[in-house]
Amino acid sequence: MVKIKEGYVMSAKEKAEYERVNALPRKKEGFAAYYFKPQTKYPPRIYVFMHSEIWCDRNRRPMGLFYAFPFLTRPMNREKIEYHHFNTRLCYHQYEDWDKLLFAERQEADQLDLENPGTGSSFLEKLNSFRTKYRLNANKVLKSLTDEELLIRSLFDNGHQMDAAQISRMLCEDHKGPKRLPVIIMLRQLYKNAGLPPEQRTVITEELLSRKVKVSIDRTRRNLVRRVYHGNKLFALEEIRESYPGYTEIQLLADLRIPKSKNRKIKKQPYTDLRRCQLQKLAAKIARGGLDAKEYHTICCRIVMLQQAHDCRVPIPLTVTLDKMTEIYSFSWKTRESVVKSFVNLANTGGMTHDILKARHQEMVSSNYSY
Known part of the structure; x- marks a missing residue:
């Protein structure tokens, strides 16, 4: 068969x-x-x-x-x-x-x-x-849903079809009437989504709603605890227990504790001026080691000279010899290393004269541009 x-x-x-x-x-x-x-x-x-x-x-x-x-x-x-x-x-x-x-x-x-x-x-x-x-x-016998749960389910199913005016009207009615926290939070999120384009709207889930409700309840309790404790520290615990029966001292300490704000790392700008760049390079040489006594002494003397010149903000002298003629071009103490190097490269160009260098130097010194 x-x-x-x-x-x-x-x-x-x-x-x-x-x-x-x-x-x-x-x-x-x-x-x-x-x-x-x-x-x-x-x-x-x-x-x-x-x-x-x-x-x-x-x-x-x-x-x-x-x-x-x-x-x-x-x-x-x-x-x-x-x-x-x-x-x-x-x-x-x-x-x-x-x-x-x-x-x-x-x-x-x-x-x-x-x-x-x-x-x-x-x-x-x-x-x-x-x-x-x-x-x-x-x-198992299924429990009957309350009016609040039925309303939330209805908002989950049809809330995206409501316009801002309808949501605002329902929000005002709930604020004046029963003041149901999950419903208010749900309507707030729907109202926020109504003013956004579809691609930027938040997807409302039961987990998101539960988390927002919990955060709101905890925030309300903490605000009450801190307000009562600030006004009457001696009998604060008894007064809080009128609103929250079974409230303990451990909960009180936890609600009063203010979490430390994370220390923001101060972003340090890299050194770009000539002298400090040279100081860093010399310090790196010493850190690498492998120097004999003479080289070590020379580097240390160079570091002392550069550091003293930097502290005193002494202008940077640059000696240039062209056609057996020597000129000294002075730059500000905080001139960037790349600027000085570009001037040196210009001086090393074939056929360069002091007249051209002076014109370029004058342009760099007198310009408002940060050379």
Whole structure:
């Protein structure tokens, strides 16, 4: 009595396999086993395995029932034995609701009663007795939603379709009336989104709403605690407990504590003036080491001279000799290293004269541009 989909045409290989299995003798009996799988990351459920007597324990390993034992078994009726004659894999059903399980098993019990009177009804009675022992989540009574929860769900579903005027009207009504904090925060976020383009709007989720509500409640409590403590330190705890019963001293200390602001790192601008750049290079030479006494003494003397000139803000003299004529060009003490180097490169250019250098030097010194 295998069910083949109407209009389905079997291939030659499928037809040969069907005829081979169909020619095999039918099993005289079979058993269905019932296993309970407790709550894991998935809800609790009941598995019903067909022909459980012919399958090994390892076949139940994917369901996490390798070491489990059935809490109930029943014989399979002839119709089911015929139906599962063509099974090549373990066949099972799973239920997360007792009502659905009993509805399905009631039909099996009726067939068993026809074959062997009383067998099906006694089995159904036994199965129903396990209902209190093995509870399923689907049998929990769902609590009725409050008006506030219904309104929030409605705002989640339809809030994006409301315009700013409607949201503002609802916000004013809630402020004047019940002052429901989750509703007010939800409406505020919707009002903010209404004035933004679609790509910049915040996606409102239940987690976001819960976090904002918690932050608001904590902020209100801290403000009250600090205000009361500032006015009356001696009896502050008793006064706070009138608004927050069970408030403890540990909570008081936590609410009064003001977190330290993070010290901002002062960004140091890199040194760019000639003398300090030279001082850094000389200091790096000493840090690298490997200098003999003469080189070390020379570098130290150079550092002292540069540091003293920098402290006294002595202008930077630059001696240039062209055509056996020597001129000294003076730059400000804070002139950048790159500027002095560019002037040196200009002086080293072929065919350069002091007249050109003086004109360039005068331009650099008199210009408002930060050379």
